[in-house]
Amino acid sequence: MTIAETRPAPVSARTAYRDWLLARMATDPRVVCLDTDTGLFTGADFGPATGRYLNLGIAEHALMGVAAGLAASGWRPYVNTMAAFAAARAVEAVKIDIAYNALPVRIVATHGGVAAGHLGPTHHALEDLAVLRALPNVTIAVPADVPGTTALLDATAELPGPAYLRLGRKATPELPGLPVPRLGELQRVRPGRRVVLVATGPLPVLAALGAEDLLAAAGIETGVLHAHTLKPFDGPALVAQTAGAELVVTVEEHWAAGGLGSAVAEVLAEAAPGPRLVRVAVPDEFVGTVGGQEHLLAERGIDAVGVAGRVRAALDPYHPAGGQPHAKETP
Amino acid sequence: MNAPTADPVLADVALRIRRHVVDACAGPEGGHLGGSLSCTDLLVALYFRVLRVDPADPDHPDRDVFLLSKGHAAIALYATLAERGFFDPAELAGYGRPGSRLMAHPVRTVPGVELPTGSLGHGLALGLGFALAGRLSGVDRRTFVLLGDGELQEGSVWEAALVAAAQRADRLVAIVDANGLQLTGAVEDIGGPQPIGERWAGFGWAVRYVDGHDTDAVAAALDTAPWTPGRPSVLVARTVKGQGVPMVAGKVAGHYATLSPPLHARAVRGLRGAGERP
Numbered sequence: 001m002t003i004a005e006t007r008p009a010p011v012s013a014r015t016a017y018r019d020w021l022l023a024r025m026a027t028d029p030r031v032v033c034l035d036t037d038t039g040l041f042t043g044a045d046f047g048p049a050t051g052r053y054l055n056l057g058i059a060e061h062a063l064m065g066v067a068a069g070l071a072a073s074g075w076r077p078y079v080n081t082m083a084a085f086a087a088a089r090a091v092e093a094v095k096i097d098i099a100y101n102a103l104p105v106r107i108v109a110t111h112g113g114v115a116a117g118h119l120g121p122t123h124h125a126l127e128d129l130a131v132l133r134a135l136p137n138v139t140i141a142v143p144a145d146v147p148g149t150t151a152l153l154d155a156t157a158e159l160p161g162p163a164y165l166r167l168g169r170k171a172t173p174e175l176p177g178l179p180v181p182r183l184g185e186l187q188r189v190r191p192g193r194r195v196v197l198v199a200t201g202p203l204p205v206l207a208a209l210g211a212e213d214l215l216a217a218a219g220i221e222t223g224v225l226h227a228h229t230l231k232p233f234d235g236p237a238l239v240a241q242t243a244g245a246e247l248v249v250t251v252e253e254h255w256a257a258g259g260l261g262s263a264v265a266e267v268l269a270e271a272a273p274g275p276r277l278v279r280v281a282v283p284d285e286f287v288g289t290v291g292g293q294e295h296l297l298a299e300r301g302i303d304a305v306g307v308a309g310r311v312r313a314a315l316d317p318y319h320p321a322g323g324q325p326h327a328k329e330t331p
Numbered sequence: 332m333n334a335p336t337a338d339p340v341l342a343d344v345a346l347r348i349r350r351h352v353v354d355a356c357a358g359p360e361g362g363h364l365g366g367s368l369s370c371t372d373l374l375v376a377l378y379f380r381v382l383r384v385d386p387a388d389p390d391h392p393d394r395d396v397f398l399l400s401k402g403h404a405a406i407a408l409y410a411t412l413a414e415r416g417f418f419d420p421a422e423l424a425g426y427g428r429p430g431s432r433l434m435a436h437p438v439r440t441v442p443g444v445e446l447p448t449g450s451l452g453h454g455l456a457l458g459l460g461f462a463l464a465g466r467l468s469g470v471d472r473r474t475f476v477l478l479g480d481g482e483l484q485e486g487s488v489w490e491a492a493l494v495a496a497a498q499r500a501d502r503l504v505a506i507v508d509a510n511g512l513q514l515t516g517a518v519e520d521i522g523g524p525q526p527i528g529e530r531w532a533g534f535g536w537a538v539r540y541v542d543g544h545d546t547d548a549v550a551a552a553l554d555t556a557p558w559t560p561g562r563p564s565v566l567v568a569r570t571v572k573g574q575g576v577p578m579v580a581g582k583v584a585g586h587y588a589t590l591s592p593p594l595h596a597r598a599v600r601g602l603r604g605a606g607e608r609p
Contacts, residue, residue, distance in 0.1 A: 032467065051467065052467065054463065054498070056494050056497075056498070057494060057497060059491075059493065059494050061452075061456065061487045061490055061491075062456040062459070062487070062490045062491045062493075062494045063456075064456070065453055065456025065459070065460060065491065066456050066457075066460040066463065066491075066494070067460060068446065068456075068457055069446070069457045069459060069460015069461040069463070069464060070460045070461075070463060070464045070467075072446055072460070072461070073460070073461055073464030073468070074392075074464070075464055075467065093453065093456070093487075096447065096450055096453060097446070097453060097456075097457060100447060101439065101446060101447065
């Protein structure tokens with residue numbers, strides 16, 4: 001089937017996370033759920049684990065410190081806030097209290113990227129992966145769909161150090177055929193080797209798969225790699241999987257600085273000579289237009305058509321896309 | 332105010348700790364002299380009277396927890412831990428020297444240090460985490476957090492104070508080392524907050540006041556916390572920055588010092604004088 005035939009998943013990744021956490025708390029007496037009045041747990045039945053759910057109020061800095069104190073005492077806190085607050089407002093506490101001490105806190109950040117949509121730049125997180133990637137000891141996972149969310153929650157549950165999981169807001173399309181993520185591994189999804197697309201996050205992965213469909217139809221052999229783990233980043237696999245490629249294109253819901261494109265650039269530069277790199281990311285400006293997540297990304301060239309256009313422009317500088325994302329043509 | 336503690340043994344311990352602090356400030360990197368001396372008697376009361384800790388088993392699950400939120404007073408904490416038996420006081424001579432583990436802000440590799448602090452405004456939330464951990468475990472633990480009065484200008488202190496009160500964390504006890512001075516001047520001139528106790532009361536904390544250099548009074552107050560069931564407690568300890576070393580006592584300039592040999596000798600003479608004062 002082509003990616004154009006996919007349909008929205010019945011639940012969002014964050015709902016799947018909530019259900020996973022409720023089940024986990026029932027079986028793992030060390031797990032504590034720390035909330036900041038997100039509403040994600042409204043009406044949730046924690047059963048005998050009710051005492052291990054604490055709503056600390058709208059206090060993200062305190063959230064991270066409290067989580068560190070609990071983790072240092074042997075508990076396994078799952079902290080809940082939006083990515084914009086976890087990786088910006090509260091980041092000093094994440095850095096010093098959690099990362100410095102390598103404590104097993106799970107930071108589950110919803111509304112990653114522009115998932116907050118028309119709520120605007122105050123609630124967008126387009127720097128979170130860069131910020132967290134800069135901190136030692138932190139594992140960073142970005143699931144692309146519901147099965148990937150539960151797999152990465154399972155895979156990070158027993159890590160001795162901190163983990164950051166970036167989730168979205170609304171249900172995103174199902175991605176049939178996507179291999180179940182194995183934490184720390186860059187995984188091949190489509191086999192082509194002339195052009196290799198590397199994507200992270202639900203809609204970027206969807207865009208990469210859709211672009212592969214379009215490029216294949218145009219006779220351009222293209223492969224897709226799923227980069228669900230940003231840290232530690234699987235550099236050896238990237239080098240191996242892009243060996244001999246003419247072009248590597250990263251696709252992400254993040255500013256270009258410090259995200260997946262940067263991680264790939266760092267690896268390829270140090271392994272040079274290697275393929276040419278094009279980074280498809282949110283342009284270096286605040287997202288100042290109104291719309292939902294998919295609209296905002298498509299407007300900035302982060303969809304199947306946009307990614308395919310960037311590939312064709314890179315392969316042929318005389319292509320009508322002119323080597324620029326079509327976002328630049330949007331007033 | 333400023334009367335030496337009535338307990339001669341603890342007075343002697345405090346004098347030794349102050350000597351370690353002064354010596355550390357004569358090392359290659361210098362140190363936070365004034366704020367370490369202002370909280371020395373508070374640390375003596377905590378570690379020699381109040382805290383249920385075992386130097387031979389620093390990680391005992393039932394221990395009381397102490398966090399030095401004003402982490403820049405690390406040399407006073409290291410000296411107190413060493414005098415209490417957590418490690419050999421001889422190690423203090425390495426303070427600030429390459430190869431030593433004694434960093435200028437507390438580090439976890441030093442026995443007795445729970446978590447690193449020093450970026451101001453972190454300790455209270457960490458302490459709340461320990462307090463909630465004790466409550467979840469059913470452990471009869473108290474968690475004590477020592478803050479500076481200048482530190483109270485950090486908004487994160489008040490965020491954590493609000494959360495602690497809402498969580499009814501009455502096994503959490505804050506102590507404010509109210510020496511009245513910060514790096515460049517008087518706390519009340521720069522940012523307050525004043526009056527300290529009323530601010531905490533407004534956030535739902537039970538408040539008491541004490542002479543922070545009267546070890547007996549400090550210990551007596553802390554021993555009885557929580558003072559109001561369901562409320563966290565804060566002890567506002569009036570102190571003198573640089574207490575015990577007359578050449579810096581009450582002076583802004585004593586915040587950080589790298590003591591030359593003559594100044595070190597003068598500080599030590601001052602300590603002896605303070606110790607011998609009736």
